[in-house]
Amino acid sequence: MSLDDVLGLFNYWMVIVLMMTGLYIVVSRGNLVKKIVGLNIFQTSVFLLYISMGKVSGGTAPILTGKPEVYSNPLPHVLILTAIVVGVATTALGLALVVRIKNAYGSIEEDEIQTMDLVAESEAETTGHRR
Amino acid sequence: MIAYHLPILQIVVPLIAAPLSAFCRRAGMAWYLALIICAASFAISVALLVRVLDEGHISYLLGNWAAPWGIEYRIDAVNAFVLLIISGMGTMVLPYARVSIADEIEPHNQALFYTCYLLCFAGLLGMVITGDAFNAFVFMEISSLATYVLVALGAKRDRRALSAAFTYLVMGTIGATFFVIGIGLVYMVTGTLNMADLAARLQGLEQNRTALVAFAFIVTGIGLKLALFPMHLWLPNAYAFAPSAVTVFIAATATKAAVYLMLRFLFTVFGTDYNVLGLTLTYMFTPLALAAMFAASTVAIFQFEIKRMLAYSSVAQLGYTVLGISFASVTGLTATMIHLFNHALMKGALFMAVGAIVLRHGAATIDSVRGLGRTMPWTMAAFVAGGLSLIGVPLTVGFISKWYLVAASLESGRWPIAVLIVLSSLIGVIYIWRVIEAAYLEKPPEGRTAREAPLSMLIPTWGLVGANIYFGIDAELTSRVAGAAARLLLWVAP
Known part of the structure; x- marks a missing residue:
C-alpha cells in the first residue's frame, strides 16, 4: 500500500473509520441514547461517502454561468439531502422511543430492560401453567 | 387521462x-x-x-x-x-x-x-x-x-x-443504511440510479470490485429488512x-x-449472468433458508405467546420464500412469488384470529386459548383453517406453495431439499397442534365468561380463510401471474 493509497483515498478511509466506529457503538453500548448516537455516526459516514464521490477535482458549484466550466456532480449531494432528512427523522423517533422506554421501565440500559422483560415473560408462563 | x-x-x-x-x-x-x-x-x-x-x-x-x-x-x-x-x-x-x-x-x-x-x-x-x-x-x-x-x-x-x-x-x-451504501457504490461505478439502466450498465462489470462490494451491501441490507435468518x-x-x-x-x-x-x-x-449471484444463492441463500425453516419452526414450538409463535413461524415461512429464490429457476421463482401471496393470506387469517382472542381475553397465550373451541367457535375454526394452510394441507394455498417448491427442488436435481421441505412442514404440525389441543381438548378455566369476537372482526378473518381455500383449489390465476413474474425476472420469453 503506497502513500498515494492512503492520502489519495483519504475521504474513503475516513468514511470507513466513521462507519465502523458507528456500527461498533451500536453493537457494544448498552445505553439506548448512545446506540442512537452510534447509529447517527454510522449514517453520517454514508453522507460523507455520497458527498465526496460527487466532487470533481477543480470543479465548481454546478451553477449555469454561460461559460463552459468544470463542475461537481450535484446529484449525490441532492440525494443525501433526502438521506439527511431520513436520518433526522430516525434520530427523532429513536429518542422519542427512549423517552417512552424511560417512563415505562425507569431505565435506558439495554441489559436492565432485557432482564425486566425476561422476568415478566417467565412470570406470565408460570402463572399460566399453575392455573 | x-x-x-x-x-x-x-x-x-x-x-x-x-x-x-x-x-x-x-x-x-x-x-x-x-x-x-x-x-x-x-x-x-x-x-x-x-x-x-x-x-x-x-x-x-x-x-x-x-x-x-x-x-x-x-x-x-x-x-x-x-x-x-x-x-x-x-x-x-x-x-x-x-x-x-x-x-x-x-x-x-x-x-x-x-x-x-x-x-x-x-x-x-x-x-x-x-x-x-x-x-x-x-x-x-x-x-x-x-x-x-x-x-x-x-x-x-x-x-x-x-x-x-x-x-x-x-x-x-x-439494514436501510447498508442498502443505501450499496446504491452509492453502484452509482459510483455506473453513474445511474434507474434500475433498468443499472442492469444495462452493469453488464461486463463482473470483475469490478466496487460493484461486487455494492452487491454484498445491497443483499445484506435487504436481507435484514426481510428478516433473512439469522438477521x-x-x-x-x-x-x-x-x-x-x-x-x-x-x-x-x-x-x-x-x-x-x-x-x-x-x-x-x-442479473443471472452476474458471476457471484450463483455462489450467493447456493452457498448463502440455500443454507440460510433451510436453517430458517428448521431453527425458527423449532423455536416456535416452545413459545408460550401465540403471536410470538406465529412470528417465528413467519421467519420459517420467509425461509421457504428465500429457498424459492435460491433455485434461480422459473419454477423456483414462481414458488417464491406465489408464496408471497399465499403467505399473506394464511398469516393474515391466523393473526386475525389471534387478534380476536386478544380482544376478548387481553392476551393470546397457550393458557388463554384453553377451551376456546367452545366459547369462540368461529374464531378458533378460522385459526384451524389458517393453521392447516400454514402446514400445507391439500385444498389450501399452503399446499400450492409447497407443491411449487418441491417441484423446483426436484427439477434442480436437489431432492434432499424436497425431503427437508416436507420435514419442516411437519414441525409446523406440532406448534399448530399445541394451540388446537388447548382450544378443543381442554376445558375453559372456571369463571371465564367469553363471547365470540364481533362480526367486524370475524368477517375479514373468514374472508381471508375463504381466500385461502379458494386459491388453494383454483390456483390458475395466481400461478399464471406468478409464472409470468418469474419469467420476467429471469429474462425468459413467455
Whole structure:
C-alpha cells in the first residue's frame, strides 16, 4: 500500500473509520441514547461517502454561468439531502422511543430492560401453567 | 387521462391522505378516510395488474423527465402482483382494525394511528412501484419509520412493545443504511440510479470490485429488512407486541415488499449472468433458508405467546420464500412469488384470529386459548383453517406453495431439499397442534365468561380463510401471474 493509497483515498478511509466506529457503538453500548448516537455516526459516514464521490477535482458549484466550466456532480449531494432528512427523522423517533422506554421501565440500559422483560415473560408462563 | 396517471395515483393518494387524517379529531373519521383511500388504492392496483397482463410493462415518467435522469415508475407483472398483495391486505385489515384498535390503543392516539397506517401503506407501495434505486430507499424508510411507530403503539397492552420497536428501529436503520451504501457504490461505478439502466450498465462489470462490494451491501441490507435468518432478531418481538391489527398488516406486507426488492436487485439489476449471484444463492441463500425453516419452526414450538409463535413461524415461512429464490429457476421463482401471496393470506387469517382472542381475553397465550373451541367457535375454526394452510394441507394455498417448491427442488436435481421441505412442514404440525389441543381438548378455566369476537372482526378473518381455500383449489390465476413474474425476472420469453 503506497502513500498515494492512503492520502489519495483519504475521504474513503475516513468514511470507513466513521462507519465502523458507528456500527461498533451500536453493537457494544448498552445505553439506548448512545446506540442512537452510534447509529447517527454510522449514517453520517454514508453522507460523507455520497458527498465526496460527487466532487470533481477543480470543479465548481454546478451553477449555469454561460461559460463552459468544470463542475461537481450535484446529484449525490441532492440525494443525501433526502438521506439527511431520513436520518433526522430516525434520530427523532429513536429518542422519542427512549423517552417512552424511560417512563415505562425507569431505565435506558439495554441489559436492565432485557432482564425486566425476561422476568415478566417467565412470570406470565408460570402463572399460566399453575392455573 | 386518469388511466395514464394511475401509477403515480397509487402512491400519491395514500401519501396525501396521511396528513389529512392527522387533522381528523375523531378516530372514526380517520378510519373512514383510511378505508376509502385503501379501497381506492386496491382498485388502482387491480387496474394496473390487468393492464400489465394485457400489454406488458408500464413506464411512467415523474414530471415527464426522461427515464435515466428522472424518476421512472416501472410496473410489470412482478411488482403489479406485489402491489395487489399489499393494497389488498391493507384494505382487508381496516374493517378488522376498527374494534381491535379502539381496544388496544389509547383514545388520543387512535386518529394518529390511521395516519401512520396510511404512511406505512404508501411507503410499501412506493418501494415496490418505483424503478429508481434511491427512490426505493426513501420509500423503504417512509414505511419503516411508520412501522416503528405502529409497533410502539402496542405499549398500552404491554410495555415490551417499546423495546421491540426500539430494536426494530436500530436493526431496520442498519439494514436501510447498508442498502443505501450499496446504491452509492453502484452509482459510483455506473453513474445511474434507474434500475433498468443499472442492469444495462452493469453488464461486463463482473470483475469490478466496487460493484461486487455494492452487491454484498445491497443483499445484506435487504436481507435484514426481510428478516433473512439469522438477521431476523427484530421480527418476533415486533410482531408479538404490536397491536393485533398492525401485526396482521406488517406480517402480510412489510417483508413481502423487502422480498420483492431482493428479487429485483438480484435478478433484474445484477442479473443471472452476474458471476457471484450463483455462489450467493447456493452457498448463502440455500443454507440460510433451510436453517430458517428448521431453527425458527423449532423455536416456535416452545413459545408460550401465540403471536410470538406465529412470528417465528413467519421467519420459517420467509425461509421457504428465500429457498424459492435460491433455485434461480422459473419454477423456483414462481414458488417464491406465489408464496408471497399465499403467505399473506394464511398469516393474515391466523393473526386475525389471534387478534380476536386478544380482544376478548387481553392476551393470546397457550393458557388463554384453553377451551376456546367452545366459547369462540368461529374464531378458533378460522385459526384451524389458517393453521392447516400454514402446514400445507391439500385444498389450501399452503399446499400450492409447497407443491411449487418441491417441484423446483426436484427439477434442480436437489431432492434432499424436497425431503427437508416436507420435514419442516411437519414441525409446523406440532406448534399448530399445541394451540388446537388447548382450544378443543381442554376445558375453559372456571369463571371465564367469553363471547365470540364481533362480526367486524370475524368477517375479514373468514374472508381471508375463504381466500385461502379458494386459491388453494383454483390456483390458475395466481400461478399464471406468478409464472409470468418469474419469467420476467429471469429474462425468459413467455
